[in-house]
Amino acid sequence: MSYISSGTNNIFKYPELADQTKASGIINTFEEKKMLAALVQDMTEEDRELFVKMYSDILGKKKSCKVLLQTYFGDVIDVYEDIVKLSFDGIGLDFIEGKKTAELIEKYGFPKDKVLFAGLVNGKNIWKNHYKKTLNVLKKLEDRGIQTVLSTSCSLQHVPYTLKHENKLSDEYLNYFAFAEEKLVELKELSGLAKCTDIEGDERFKANRQLFTGTRKCDNEAVKKRLAEVTEADYRRLHARSERQQLQKKEFALPKLPTTTIGSFPQTKDVKANRR
Numbered sequence: 068m069s070y071i072s073s074g075t076n077n078i079f080k081y082p083e084l085a086d087q088t089k090a091s092g093i094i095n096t097f098e099e100k101k102m103l104a105a106l107v108q109d110m111t112e113e114d115r116e117l118f119v120k121m122y123s124d125i126l127g128k129k130k131s132c133k134v135l136l137q138t139y140f141g142d143v144i145d146v147y148e149d150i151v152k153l154s155f156d157g158i159g160l161d162f163i164e165g166k167k168t169a170e171l172i173e174k175y176g177f178p179k180d181k182v183l184f185a186g187l188v189n190g191k192n193i194w195k196n197h198y199k200k201t202l203n204v205l206k207k208l209e210d211r212g213i214q215t216v217l218s219t220s221c222s223l224q225h226v227p228y229t230l231k232h233e234n235k236l237s238d239e240y241l242n243y244f245a246f247a248e249e250k251l252v253e254l255k256e257l258s259g260l261a262k263c264t265d266i267e268g269d270e271r272f273k274a275n276r277q278l279f280t281g282t283r284k285c286d287n288e289a290v291k292k293r294l295a296e297v298t299e300a301d302y303r304r305l306h307a308r309s310e311r312q313q314l315q316k317k318e319f320a321l322p323k324l325p326t327t328t329i330g331s332f333p334q335t336k337d338v339k340a341n342r343r
Contacts (some may be wrong), residue, residue, distance in 0.1 A: 110145040119149050126154045135159060139186065139221035142167040151178055159184035162204060163191075163220035169204065177213045186220035188250050188257070193226055195245045196253045198260065198275040205261050217258055223247040239284060 110118075126134060135157035136150065142165035143150060150158060158177075160168050162185055177183055185208060187201045201217075208215045229248040230241060245253060256271045266272050304311070319335060 115146050115149060118146055119153070122153055122155075129154075133157070135182075135184065137184065139164075139190075141165050142171060144171060147171045148175055151175065151181070155181060157182040157184055157216075159186060159218060161186040161220045163187070163189045165220075169207075172208075172211075172213075177211070179212060179214070182214045182216055183208065184216045184218045186218050188217070188219045188253055190219035190221035190223050190250070191225045193244050193246060195243055195275070195278060196250075196257070197279050198257060198272055199279070201257055202260060202266070205257075209261075217254055217261070219250060219254070223250060226250070242278060243283070 122136075133156040134154075136153075136155045137159035139159070139161045141161060143160070144167050158181055160172075160183065162168050165186070172183075185205070187204055188196050205215060205217065227246040230244055230246050231248070233241060233244075260266055260269060260272055263269055263272075306314070321335065325335075
């Protein structure tokens with residue numbers, strides 16, 4: 068897939084991709100690029116018109132290729148009405164950070180001929196899903212006659228891989244955690260519970276409910292004391308940015324253009340040596 072420079076007369080080369088996927092027998096094409104994260108930000112009328120123009124052209128040439136629009140990190144309040152009118156076969160919406168997502172569906176509806184990929188398992192935090200709350204949302208969607216696929220709110224690349232190797236914490240704490248592998252298990256369990264005729268009697272549901280109805284033994288008086296002593300001054304950095312910049316250059320001695328893993332952590336000489 069290649070990208071053409073931005074502008075009202077240029078678009079992604081998805082029509083070409085649609086022909087390739089059709090020939091290869093691929094059913095679904097997932098349009099999940101960083102650009103789509105912009106849909107959850109404030110959009111101008113010009114932004115909205117560009118989005119509609121671009122995807123109208125793409126979708127007009129999709130032929131038999133199934134196209135899913137996946138959004139994340141918020142709700143698509145500025146463009147929701149346009150999205151549901153376009154001929155996407157599936158639409159992925161974030162129900163976690165998308166605080167208005169459920170409200171948008173309630174107000175404007177959701178097409179019966181499309182599939183909703185409901186992002187109800189948090190893809191960014193490390194905590195277990197509250198099954199009862201998630202199942203209640205799924206039930207409401209089902210009652211509205213919406214074809215729904217349970218999904219994560221975003222890619223699981225933002226969380227640690229698995230709890231299997233966490234051997235320094237007690238089960239008292241680990242019971243509340245869910246990393247990437249565990250979130251996949253949650254998706255499977257929730258899908259099963261959504262079809263279950265006796266949820267209250269299901270051991271998976273009861274175990275999850277116990278976590279959220281019980282008291283978390285995580286009180287730490289030392290931490291409480293430190294939080295109580297926080298003042299406004301603690302939120303202000305002591306040095307100006309220009310001073311911090313010079314200190315960081317001296318401390319880390321990074322090259323002019325340090326490479327990174329996912330754009331977050333500059334690679335020092337020691338890290339580069341270890342990677343070899």
